[in-house]
Amino acid sequence: MNNTGKMHDPKNILEVSDLVQTFTQPYGILDRLTGRPKKTVHAVNGVSFSVRRGEVFSLVGESGCGKSTTARTIVRLLEPKSGTLLFDGQDITKFTPAEMMPVRKKMQMIFQDPYASLNPRQRIREIVMEPMLFHREAADREEAHVKMLRLLDIVGFRPEQADRYPHQFSGGQRQRIGIARALATNPTFLAADEPVSALDVSIQAQVLNLMMDLRDEFNLSYLFIAHDLSVVRHVTERLGIMYLGFIVEQGERDRIFEKPLHPYTQALLAVAPTLDRKIAAVPLSGDVPSPIHLPVGCPFASRCPQKMSICETNRPKLRILDGRAVACHLY
Numbered sequence: 224m225n226n227t228g229k230m231h232d233p234k235n236i237l238e239v240s241d242l243v244q245t246f247t248q249p250y251g252i253l254d255r256l257t258g259r260p261k262k263t264v265h266a267v268n269g270v271s272f273s274v275r276r277g278e279v280f281s282l283v284g285e286s287g288c289g290k291s292t293t294a295r296t297i298v299r300l301l302e303p304k305s306g307t308l309l310f311d312g313q314d315i316t317k318f319t320p321a322e323m324m325p326v327r328k329k330m331q332m333i334f335q336d337p338y339a340s341l342n343p344r345q346r347i348r349e350i351v352m353e354p355m356l357f358h359r360e361a362a363d364r365e366e367a368h369v370k371m372l373r374l375l376d377i378v379g380f381r382p383e384q385a386d387r388y389p390h391q392f393s394g395g396q397r398q399r400i401g402i403a404r405a406l407a408t409n410p411t412f413l414a415a416d417e418p419v420s421a422l423d424v425s426i427q428a429q430v431l432n433l434m435m436d437l438r439d440e441f442n443l444s445y446l447f448i449a450h451d452l453s454v455v456r457h458v459t460e461r462l463g464i465m466y467l468g469f470i471v472e473q474g475e476r477d478r479i480f481e482k483p484l485h486p487y488t489q490a491l492l493a494v495a496p497t498l499d500r501k502i503a504a505v506p507l508s509g510d511v512p513s514p515i516h517l518p519v520g521c522p523f524a525s526r527c528p529q530k531m532s533i534c535e536t537n538r539p540k541l542r543i544l545d546g547r548a549v550a551c552h553l554y
């Protein structure tokens with residue numbers, strides 16, 4: 224039982240249930256004068272999944288599908304509109320900033336753009352030591368300094384590089400600095416938002432390998448956000464495919480990669496660059512619907528090559544089929 228009396232599976236570090244996130248579009252003077260109604264963007268629409276201890280769970284989908292918003296809501300950079308977030312058995316959905324403090328220590332985030340997420344005026348030593356001291360992971364600066372050098376060593380830097388600034392490093396090196404900073408508070412869970420998509424392909428593998436080595440060394444669990452299935456394939460145990468703020472297919476990696484059921488998953492796999500498996504390319508035409516006006520039927524209907532009449536009027540629910548969950552009227 225957790226602090227709300229709900230059953231919690233101790234195998235899971237994170238349990239997300241019916242998570243909803245919306246934003247109100249900016250509303251200016253002209254809008255007020257013309258009486259334009261306020262518009263709501265439905266970014267995340269009832270997403271549910273869990274992350275087991277020690278595993279990598281990935282959320283995959285095209286840009287704008289709500290995967291990054293889901294991650295930011297989970298780590299409470301954004302307030303959830305509704306739903307439940309259980310972290311390590313605790314219901315953190317409505318935690319105040321003060322209540323979140325000890326949770327933030329354990330739950331860190333790695334960002335897509337390492338340069339934007341590092342303070343350009345701070346030396347690397349300060350970037351890594353600051354969260355350590357703030358969260359009292361080190362008793363004093365001396366201890367923080369020793370821990371900082373160890374972390375930099377783990378992510379592949381020499382001690383003298385601690386005196387440099389972010390702009391003196393390459394993109395891959397900056398992402399490794401971001402990882403060292405995330406590890407500074409001794410977390411158990413990392414939400415990695417497109418951590419390698421801004422990097423050269425040759426560097427991506429290095430950073431992914433480092434993340435997987437750290438998982439074993441620090442006993443970490445990851446929520447991995449990506450738009451590229453070929454990246455996810457090498458690191459994840461389970462995944463959810465997102466479209467227009469909905470999870471449309473979710474399950475074990477091998478099941479989904481060997482036999483994707485949802486037409487959107489099939490389309491994503493068909494364009495993933497490094498697959499050795501043969502899946503016929505499914506051409507996607509049509510536009511992604513506006514998240515302001517969600518379709519009443521299937522969110523993928525405007526682009527689905529297998530659309531039926533029921534798809535326009537009834538939104539399919541996730542159903543268990545062939546060892547995974549899929550939301551499609553074909554099944």
Ligand code: SF4
Pocket residue numbers: 485486487521522523524525527528529530531534539550551552553
């Ligand atoms: Fe395509 Fe219909 Fe399935 Fe949606 S429910 S993915 S439109 S077949």
